[in-house]
Amino acid sequence: MAGQISQNAKLSTTPLVAVSGESKATPGYLATRHGALDFRRRTLIMGILNVTPDSFYDGGRRLEPDQAVAEGTALVEAGADIIDIGGESTRPGAEPVSAEVEQERVIPVLRALRQKVNVPISIDTYKSEVARAALEAGADMVNDISAFSFDPQMVSLVAGEKIPVVLMHMQGTPRTMQMEPRYDDVVREVKDFLIRQVREAVNHGIEPGKIIIDPGIGFGKTLDHNLALLRGLPELTALGQPLLVGASRKGFIGKILGVEPDERLEGSLAAAVASVLAGANIIRTHDVRETRRVILVADAVRFGVTG
Ligand code: 8Y7
16 A cells, blocks of 8 residues: 555655565555545546647647636546646657746646646646646646656655656657667666656655656657557556556557557557556546546456445
8 A cells, every 4th residue: 555655655765666676565545635546446547638739639629728628627527537737749759848838828727627627637747837837726746757857846846745746757858759769678677767766756755655657658669669568567566656557549559550649549448458457547548438438347357346
């Protein structure tokens, strides 16, 4: 249980992830400012709300704040346990935007959405300035695709605010990551990186139970790398941290099926099932309703049906 790790962490400065990289803990219960995330009986769904003009799948459809708020509300009605709102596209080749532009996009939507929904809202940003403004506007957690490596101030912000955080692996930067991804052993390297970043987080005072790890499907990875990571997810769940997987409509599914993003629903659902059965705790998706139904069945296999 996460509680056990937290206690261990309080007793000493020993990182929660043992030197071997294994932990006996399994993800339990994670408090946020707007309700708890309980990983014990269910796989949770993080619904994607892009507020960018250039996202690869739904970019441009949500620039109007009113529309973005309506779509965020719809994500919750469809069964999202968390909403992840982002104002900078990180698709391969994308250019960064300034913190100002990012805030102009996400803050109005966040403020309005906060009045309408009661699930935790995650701010998808690697910039501490944007994260700080978003937390003030009602966000509950941070999704940092750089796992604290792009902005040196992010780790202390998250530690001070005592909020949950997603730490994702990426090789390179969004602009360059798909140019020539290379690994000797992708699962080991992603795992070692995540162990290092979790340790850094804990050393800065972040509660171990609040650190969610993520292999970063598609972020500096070839098709083979992505498949090896999905196959190797049990090596990541062995770390004892909550595990998030985001494969929704990504390029590797397009490569397998030979289809564009708007035809990648079934492939995304297959990746979601594979992730759930390998121990993922949160699935990040564009397609909440469909993913909910698929996960209900996959979870019945995983946890059994109770009640
Ligand atoms: C992921 C993500 C994206 C992911 C986490 C897309 C922001 C590309 N992918 N965050 N963000 N994990 N934690 O296809 O896999 O949505 S952007």
